[in-house]
Amino acid sequence: MKKLINDPADVVAEALVGMEAAHGDRLRIDYEHKVIYRKDAPRQGKVGLISGGGSGHEPLHGGYVGPGMLDAACCGEVFTSPVPDQLLAATTEVDGGAGVLHIVKNYTGDVMNFEMAAELAAAESAVEVRSVVVDDDVAVQDSLYTAGRRGVGTTVILEKLVGAAAESGRSLDEVAALADRVNAAGRSMGLALTSCTVPAAGKPTFELGEDEMELGIGIHGEPGRKRVPLASAREAAQLLVDPILTDLPYGTGDSVIAMVNGMGGTPLIELYLMYGEVHRLLEQAGIGIARCLVGNYITSLEMAGCSVTLVKADDEFVDLWDAPVNTPGLRWGA
Template identity: 45%
Template sequence: MRRVKKILNDPAKVVEETLEGMNLAGDGATRLLPGNIIVADREKTDKPALLIGGGSGHEPMFAGYVGPGLADGAVCGQVFAAPSPDAIVAATKAVDCGKGVLYVYGNYSGDNMNFDIGAELADEDENIATRTVRVRDDVAAAPVERMDDRRGIAGDFFVIKVAGAASEAVDTLEELHRIAAKAEANTRSIGIAVSAGSIPETGEPTFELGEDEIEIGMGAHGEPGAKRQKLAPADEIVDQMMDLLLADLPFKKGDEVALLINNLGSSTPMELFVANRRVRARLADAGITVHRTEVGPFITSQEMAGYSITLMRLDDELKGYLDAPASSLAYSN
């Protein structure tokens, strides 16, 4: 098994050093707190707050999306590991403005358990109300009748964007939860892996693919996908992905969507734009209008090569929050 070369210091300290660097890159827009927590450096206002989080190794997710119009804070675990309940409680206290805190994170067992414990502790020990939206957008992870078994992948971004804007516009945690849950319910993604990412502490890849193989639907940590096959032309691969994606919600003629072509780590911009070309053609053929397109590394898996395609079906409410101004280290509009 090959070992991947990375220019790091002590791999055991890579999360702390990464967050230090991200915080400094914000030039005062954020503050780094103990426990691998980044919060927006601004006065608290009278609003429900948004806390996001999960394992590190997916940068710029999660710490890169803290700022006006996005999350109030992010709590990060070690690489591909959930943040601890104690860190989640500390982050909850740091972002709470007196109207409760919404948690948004990907649907993984470790995150589910630790955020649930954190929510219970925040309620019992700090008297802070919380609500949760688990993102379950990966259509390859489980059939639609088993939504709770689906993983959260690049759809995290659209849900965070909508929830962040809504948190600054609504008065109650219940209303914020309703809007974020609506965004999540209308979001679907599928990925394609060409080669693996690796664990910084070991340098070992998270999975193995043959030189001429790809896997459609592989998860961000190497979880099994829907199909392993030989490398094929881009249009053929995108067509297979779109067949699965469009049928799942299902998306239909007349729908309006937001589109994200997400770089999983080391694919080239050229590959992403070639994919976008075919995705847009498929959507046009299906009578689906694209309101907004995002292309780039929004949630990665170290140096994994490949990309994911995300669609969020829009109505006027979701569109308004998606288009609302936002500013953070990794995203501004």
């Protein structure tokens, strides 16, 4: 294992020190609970937005804390859900009187711990909490970590759109309804060329041969649909896009927000090449791309590979996407 770390047990805590040193102008850190807050939270009268999950997927979620996106992100250990105490602390801290929305990826530990925190917040502090569970991965219905579909790339787009809506003063009912709509409109599929190594484990999560790739991989290294021979970028794009388009389904004349996301170890030159292939396939299908992202936005440590996310977009989604955002991971118009 070759990693730029000190002690594997301290990776998350020490990374948070670095985040505050780099972004202390817009973030503050609760080191006891391992929670990243926007510096001006809570905002009175604004719906609070909280997400979180296991670390190792950066910039998700801590990189999306700030004006126009999240109010707080709870950091679990690498690939491990945050615990209810963390989530409860964040929920009560960001409540500005308008309620709090939990944005939860569909992994069993995340769902259970967020639910527990919501119940405690309601009972102990009378905070009104709603939740959206993101379940956009078309690769598998159930996995080692989930009951139902996994939550992956749509989470990034949802946090941006819902963040803009909350920033504009929409109510908790409106923000929660929007979150459900975005989740329903999004689909994702990924592939891995290599495994990744969790620092505490010290060895790769799984083994892939030089001439193999894992299709439908999860963000924790869990198995996908199948192991297939290594393919060209053109073939790989087809393997990712076809299941997405047939699942919702998408049709001629639809418009999407498209994301080609790196899993942490794939260079941008390859991600842009893949975006070109995805663009070509969508053009052939008569689907327009209203907005796009290309880069590392929801990763799996140093895994090589990529994922494709498509969110069917209407004018409201595009307007919310274009609204100002000022976070370490996304920034425009601010």
